[in-house]
Amino acid sequence: MNLDAIFQSAQEAFLHYKNVPGKEKAAFLRKIADGLEAERPSLIPMASEESNLPEGRITGELGRTVGQIRLFANLVEEGSWVEAVIDHADPERAPAPKPDIRRFLTALGPVVVFGASNFPLAFSTAGGDTISALAAGCPVIYKAHPAHPETSKLVGQVIHKAVIDSALPIGVFTHVEGGVEVGQALAKHPIAKAVAFTGSFAGGKALFDAASQRKEPIPVFAEMGSVNPIIVLKEKLGNNLEALAKQFVASLTLGAGQFCTNPGLIMVPAIHAEDFAEAVKKELEQIAAAPMLHEGIAEAYYNALAILQERKELDWVQVAAAKDLIKAYPALAKIKASDWLEDEHFQQEVFGSFALMVVYEHFNELYAIAQRLHGQLTITLWGEEEELAKKVDLINQLEEKCGRLLFKGVPTGVEVGYAMQHGGPYPSTTDSRFTSVGVYAIKRFARPIAFQDMPHELLPDALREENPLGIWRMVDGDFKR
Amino acid sequence: MNLDAIFQSAQEAFLHYKNVPGKEKAAFLRKIADGLEAERPSLIPMASEESNLPEGRITGELGRTVGQIRLFANLVEEGSWVEAVIDHADPERAPAPKPDIRRFLTALGPVVVFGASNFPLAFSTAGGDTISALAAGCPVIYKAHPAHPETSKLVGQVIHKAVIDSALPIGVFTHVEGGVEVGQALAKHPIAKAVAFTGSFAGGKALFDAASQRKEPIPVFAEMGSVNPIIVLKEKLGNNLEALAKQFVASLTLGAGQFCTNPGLIMVPAIHAEDFAEAVKKELEQIAAAPMLHEGIAEAYYNALAILQERKELDWVQVAAAKDLIKAYPALAKIKASDWLEDEHFQQEVFGSFALMVVYEHFNELYAIAQRLHGQLTITLWGEEEELAKKVDLINQLEEKCGRLLFKGVPTGVEVGYAMQHGGPYPSTTDSRFTSVGVYAIKRFARPIAFQDMPHELLPDALREENPLGIWRMVDGDFKR
Numbered sequence: 001m002n003l004d005a006i007f008q009s010a011q012e013a014f015l016h017y018k019n020v021p022g023k024e025k026a027a028f029l030r031k032i033a034d035g036l037e038a039e040r041p042s043l044i045p046m047a048s049e050e051s052n053l054p055e056g057r058i059t060g061e062l063g064r065t066v067g068q069i070r071l072f073a074n075l076v077e078e079g080s081w082v083e084a085v086i087d088h089a090d091p092e093r094a095p096a097p098k099p100d101i102r103r104f105l106t107a108l109g110p111v112v113v114f115g116a117s118n119f120p121l122a123f124s125t126a127g128g129d130t131i132s133a134l135a136a137g138c139p140v141i142y143k144a145h146p147a148h149p150e151t152s153k154l155v156g157q158v159i160h161k162a163v164i165d166s167a168l169p170i171g172v173f174t175h176v177e178g179g180v181e182v183g184q185a186l187a188k189h190p191i192a193k194a195v196a197f198t199g200s201f202a203g204g205k206a207l208f209d210a211a212s213q214r215k216e217p218i219p220v221f222a223e224m225g226s227v228n229p230i231i232v233l234k235e236k237l238g239n240n241l242e243a244l245a246k247q248f249v250a251s252l253t254l255g256a257g258q259f260c261t262n263p264g265l266i267m268v269p270a271i272h273a274e275d276f277a278e279a280v281k282k283e284l285e286q287i288a289a290a291p292m293l294h295e296g297i298a299e300a301y302y303n304a305l306a307i308l309q310e311r312k313e314l315d316w317v318q319v320a321a322a323k324d325l326i327k328a329y330p331a332l333a334k335i336k337a338s339d340w341l342e343d344e345h346f347q348q349e350v351f352g353s354f355a356l357m358v359v360y361e362h363f364n365e366l367y368a369i370a371q372r373l374h375g376q377l378t379i380t381l382w383g384e385e386e387e388l389a390k391k392v393d394l395i396n397q398l399e400e401k402c403g404r405l406l407f408k409g410v411p412t413g414v415e416v417g418y419a420m421q422h423g424g425p426y427p428s429t430t431d432s433r434f435t436s437v438g439v440y441a442i443k444r445f446a447r448p449i450a451f452q453d454m455p456h457e458l459l460p461d462a463l464r465e466e467n468p469l470g471i472w473r474m475v476d477g478d479f480k481r
Numbered sequence: 482m483n484l485d486a487i488f489q490s491a492q493e494a495f496l497h498y499k500n501v502p503g504k505e506k507a508a509f510l511r512k513i514a515d516g517l518e519a520e521r522p523s524l525i526p527m528a529s530e531e532s533n534l535p536e537g538r539i540t541g542e543l544g545r546t547v548g549q550i551r552l553f554a555n556l557v558e559e560g561s562w563v564e565a566v567i568d569h570a571d572p573e574r575a576p577a578p579k580p581d582i583r584r585f586l587t588a589l590g591p592v593v594v595f596g597a598s599n600f601p602l603a604f605s606t607a608g609g610d611t612i613s614a615l616a617a618g619c620p621v622i623y624k625a626h627p628a629h630p631e632t633s634k635l636v637g638q639v640i641h642k643a644v645i646d647s648a649l650p651i652g653v654f655t656h657v658e659g660g661v662e663v664g665q666a667l668a669k670h671p672i673a674k675a676v677a678f679t680g681s682f683a684g685g686k687a688l689f690d691a692a693s694q695r696k697e698p699i700p701v702f703a704e705m706g707s708v709n710p711i712i713v714l715k716e717k718l719g720n721n722l723e724a725l726a727k728q729f730v731a732s733l734t735l736g737a738g739q740f741c742t743n744p745g746l747i748m749v750p751a752i753h754a755e756d757f758a759e760a761v762k763k764e765l766e767q768i769a770a771a772p773m774l775h776e777g778i779a780e781a782y783y784n785a786l787a788i789l790q791e792r793k794e795l796d797w798v799q800v801a802a803a804k805d806l807i808k809a810y811p812a813l814a815k816i817k818a819s820d821w822l823e824d825e826h827f828q829q830e831v832f833g834s835f836a837l838m839v840v841y842e843h844f845n846e847l848y849a850i851a852q853r854l855h856g857q858l859t860i861t862l863w864g865e866e867e868e869l870a871k872k873v874d875l876i877n878q879l880e881e882k883c884g885r886l887l888f889k890g891v892p893t894g895v896e897v898g899y900a901m902q903h904g905g906p907y908p909s910t911t912d913s914r915f916t917s918v919g920v921y922a923i924k925r926f927a928r929p930i931a932f933q934d935m936p937h938e939l940l941p942d943a944l945r946e947e948n949p950l951g952i953w954r955m956v957d958g959d960f961k962r
Binding site: 015019080085086087096098099101102103106108109208209212216217218219375385388389392395396397399400402403404405406407408409413415417418419420421423425426427430431432433435440446447448449450451452453454455457458472474476477479481 | 496500561566567568577579580582583584587589590689690693697698699700856866869870873876877878880881883884885886887888889890894896898899900901902904906907908911912913914916921927928929930931932933934935936938939953955957958960962
């Protein structure tokens, strides 16, 4: 594999592709969406077989993948996402005339995207990272995840065909296979301008380190997961014990606990802790052990449980019923808040359907936990409205620790829309200022550029006086279209 | 100095200050602006004496500093900068109901700001970095630049008084003095959430490295300067030779060449190179040697020139007339494009009024230079409209190398407005996705947070249904107010 040739081709494609009008980029993206739908009969069984995820789940994931591609197509077709700003000249200004300055977002350059094992479609070859980079105007060098090679390849062919059919330079998308060394080489290549990754902390951190130690450091958007704490307040739990146990267990065990948003930590008041543990246990017993993505992940799951089983602070509500080469049996242990606060190890994510139930005596303990929490993708706070109203300080503190704060429902089931924030403080991601889900994921792959006194005929359409694209712009300090 | 106590106080202040309404933050910022104006009679001579910059220049800088504070006050008072987004719930949606999600920008946390030597006011204690961080809702720990200690202290007192008079927690602003070790300790403190810096490449890179190697890496916004190339096309130069020489020399020698936007590189067509060099020499001879900020900077200037004087590729148009302990005599050397392309050393910034004139024979050479250029804050392209229209590929390539592209005038004299982009690809800054000048500098210090199904009474004003602040918001995909 000649990485230099791949990046050279991406760079050449970039100088053309970055200037392709939004409508044409939208048509290109829709060709990818259509292509994926046309491959549905092959894709669903293939992805299901390669990932051990049930066909129902893969069907849903294909729907989400196609849906998010169409959403990005709409976004770039409409065009306002470029944040166009015009400050008109004032030749009369004293002491010096004011120049004409116009600014908008332009694409960063060729981007390296890593596929995720747990979403063979939605976070892989034509997933949110690839599509938001393409939408921004960046060519993508995509590194397939080795856990689903055939699915990756087929989706890669769909994108490749869309590139050809749209008469775009072939360097707009390149499908690459390989292991960790190839991944590192991609992130270190001088032409790469950004990296997007979804996966383990170790993987994301290694890419972040490689990218920040380059001669030219580049941004790495690594979404590295978290334990997504659920905090339950007293009255809410007393009033809804069984329903909440059911909801919690459903979210914990969804996809064999292999979402980045499964809750791995739940904090409950001591007064209801035993009853809640009982109710959770009853639910857990009804959950069939589910196959994990591959044997390596199952092994890591049982190894992590074995380490925790040596800790005397834990009181096991449900030990994994058996150890399986591929299936994850769910497990749950209780720990006192005071013990939890003593050791950061208890914050570590166990990838799979395990959670730690932290039992708190007083509100002070809950506040201390909130202060000590590592950065999370999500935090969920279940409370009756009246008790929430008295916990403004807690909410204020929890906001510092997450990208999305929920007051109902569960953190799994991430909406793809405008308001979604999927990305929280470190170590849940390497950059809390961006999201990897939702339309604003596009902003990871663009930077502002200002043109001063540019001849009008040379201005990009987004910045021309007559606003030919009809986009929202900030003109002399006012929003208008 | 107890850094832990300083950061603890900043963190406590943060949990309050981040939620202070925009109108109150605006009033606080205006108190700082008023305080600076009240100190004008002391500040101007003091800053002038400490920096060797003439009083006229310092007067202008104070005006800019006060102006940008008032601009940020207006921005946060109006309030739309938080990018509020509302996606309403849809309980009827199948297969699962859609939750209510609302998102806006929230402050990052305590921020460390480093003063710059070359702007004792506009990029120092109450400069753009401090003010944009305060505007975002972040407390600031400010490290004074040792080159102007008294000015820093006085401005620090003005801010401190505004904090007290606004009944804000004192941790909102802390003035710290010290050397490189203190700076490193500040950037490494676990409570710090971001760093802003304007200065040398060595200084900015050291902070970037320290911050990315922390247990929790944090963003560093280092504006490290550049050579701000000016490219002159043939007809334009032929038609305006003397006027352009005058304009170039004025920008080169402004502030003794100590702006981050002074042009240190100018590319001219061979056909007019001798005449242009002659005209520039004539202009340079009329420029009096100007005192630099301090002796260390003057010494570095002459050392850099001495290294260049050993290079046989250079043909000196004007050698610095004398070597002075404090004053910079301007200097200029010519080099062939083919020689320039051979050695990256010729891209290094010489801080002071020196420029390299690169003489190109063909357009191909110019394009090769554009490809080889390092990242720049600005690039200026002077051409007649008809010749520019034929150079679209060159423009397209130059866009990749800068944050601001000018077609008239000179890069010095940076407008503080909405459209300004002061920040370019590495190594001119560590993060080309943000600006350090203009209102959008505020976005460096904020991150998005989403609230899912938050009880309405708990929502921040910016996200309440009735839009009590009257700000621009994206509601279900439409911009409205």
